[in-house]
Amino acid sequence: MNTSQDSDIPASSSQPLLLDVKDLHVHLRIGNQIVRAVDGISLEVRHGECVGIVGESGSGKSTTARAITKLMPNVSLARFSGDLRFDGLDLLAMADRDLRRLRKDSGFSMIFQDPLGYLNPTQRIGKQIGEAVSRDGGLSREQSVWSLLDEVGLPDARNLVRRYPHELSGGMRQRVMIAIALASRPKLLFADEPTTALDATVQLQVLQTLYRVQRERNMAVVIITHDLGVVAELCDRVYVMHSGKVIETAATQDLFARPRHAYSARLIDLSTHLNPTERYA
């Protein structure tokens, strides 16, 4: 952790931002009310950095990620404004076609809490990963799928590609989701509550995989979570969200050592209270 910070921070000031969000507003029309789900937030992500967005349900953390990736089907928007720049490109002004290209090749990817909801139940795993592979000369599609499965810690790829999602455990499904997300060689991966539905022991393995992949590919990762434990383990920097606003942003160690906002302090306090032994360990 120390080493990564020491090397990242001086370099990053000169480096252009990978993701630069300024004054993002997402107001949703629900019935005859307007919900200010995201209400003027700014955030920055640098190349190869792991950033956490924490908050409780309803804080707007998932809406933020969906707004940035422009994955917002079936919502009625009352307001969607701000400045969204990814790798120098203006995402808001971008045509849908270009956006699709960005998702398909070297742009951004997303993984979600419940992989079963995002995998096609009627298709074999191999086909679903293969569809997402962006061709890169060298490897055949089949070989790419195998190497992706290997990369996310699923051995025995030849057998696995013939399986259907329901035949896999929750942890394996989430790894398959990560493999699909990686298939397009993204520069930025959004992970929305990636391990919330998993057992603690499996959560540890999946986080471990995510961490390794992030380092090996030098890929930026944005983790959206309610669990400060996940943040403490993985993230270089954190944004704390509450009712649509970012109330605090800091390097992870600073946040835990010296939370400046009372709400952040309370979140930290609660997570240590709910894990009491750790105070003694």
Place this chain on the structure above:
Amino acid sequence: MTAPLLSLRGIEQTYSRRNASGWGSTTVRAVDGVDLDVFEGETLAVVGESGSGKSTLAKLLLMLNSPTNGKAFFKGEELGSLRGPLQREFRRDVQAVFQDPASSLNPRMTVETALRFIVKRHALRSVSDTRRFLAECLTRVGLNPPERYLDRYPHELSGGQQQRVAIARAMMIAPKVIVADEPLSSLDVSVQAQILDLMRDLRRSTNVGFVVISHDLGAMQSISDRTAVMYRGRIVEIGDDIYARPKHPYTKLLLDARLTADPTRGRIRSMAPAPSIPPLATTPEGCRFRPRCDYAVALCETADPILRPMHSGQTQVACHRAEDLLRLFEIPGGGKRAPSTGDGLTA
């Protein structure tokens, strides 16, 4: 010691499932020979990973499933043969709270309608007195002022409020024990802390007992008197100090898998890759935990360890090497339990 309120003896529950190919079926032993006593007024936590059989155990305690093998007793009487008054007493004394409060409340009934139903069914109060009684029940679970909640529908309440209504409903008929299956896992951390506080308050004021099924060891440590750790359908360790002094390697594994809100430790960054978990249907010879155990010896391959008492304390462990491992697992500076009063949790 007093007689247990509920007890299970050699209880087994198997589920069979048609194979994906459509040929033949696989039998899963969800609960595979469990003995368990639940005493009045105690809070017993049951922890384990998904697939360990803890929810099936809850269903067996509630008599929502009838066991494949073995016996369940309520006040010394066998559950399956309960008839008449004693059966009604069982249904009154043993209440349930489930994981997802939204789906355990009828979306088409207001809180008042849903709760009135129970007053009527159990003839708890006269019609004229019912509304006042319902208000009392809601106040007791911290829904204050109650008039604000009585006329609402479940979807108009937050998750924490819904769970409070579910607890109020379970508490109405003054049960002896509430079996709660993952009551916290659909709630935010701050709300989890509030519900834990509520459970503590109710214990103090009414002496109701809880059997709490959970995968969250931290939360269970803060409220439980005793904890049972389940692995693949068996209780592998049960006792009152499993958090500070784990004796089974699986308990240790679960404790180690908890994420700490402490960035200076950074365990994931330094950790060796964890071994993968064998599929559910395969139960090895000997100790069922052996494939994931770092401490297995030759004996573990042949003999299936049974739950046995340790020489000190009331802990029981199903591990051949429990005595050797005890010293190894001791958590430095441990042995203290977290304050059970929940000070500062609802700040």
